[in-house]
Amino acid sequence: MPFGFAPNLAVPAGTAIAGVANPLGDPNAATDELGRLETLTDAELAAEAAMLVERGLFVDLPPSLVVVRASKDGLRRLALLCGGASAAVESRPDESLHALLEAETRQRPLFHGTTRSGTTYSGFRAVEAEAILAHLNRCAAPHVGGHLAVVFAGEPWRLPRAIAVPR
Secondary structure, rough: EEEEOOOEEEOOOEEEEHHOOOOOOOOOOOOOOOHHHHHHOHHHHHHHHHHHHOOOEEEEOEEEEEEEEEEEEOEEEEEEEEEEEEOOEEEEEOHOOOOOOOOOOOOOOEEEEOOOOEEEEEEEEOOOHHHHHHHHOOOOOOOEEEEEEEEEEEOOOOOOOOHOOOO
């Protein structure tokens, strides 16, 4: 089975992504912390995520599915963070998957914030995880995948690595 629950992840806590994206709260600040995190190696990003969890800016999630919505200039895009047999990014331009993920965005987000680039990211822990996995895998036996995989509902788009860090 190619898809399952994502491994343990560290994700922004509440509106902390706005603080990570612009730690000084100044729209003219030259530092974009989310952009800085993107430049780190995987090991450095994991260490930084541990520090962000300690400071309460990120939280650890148990194995689960996370839906990420990105909005900019009136365009909304959806992606699913899940476990996969490989770390490869998958694309499934499937209207039923889009509907399943869109339904998950009707709950209170795990995180929400706008980066300096004007993109708003919101993350939601999937309530109907088994239904989503059954749709992806066409069977109902969810598992924890070995790697973090991203499944896009539609065309792939750039998802910042620091939105969810495997732990």
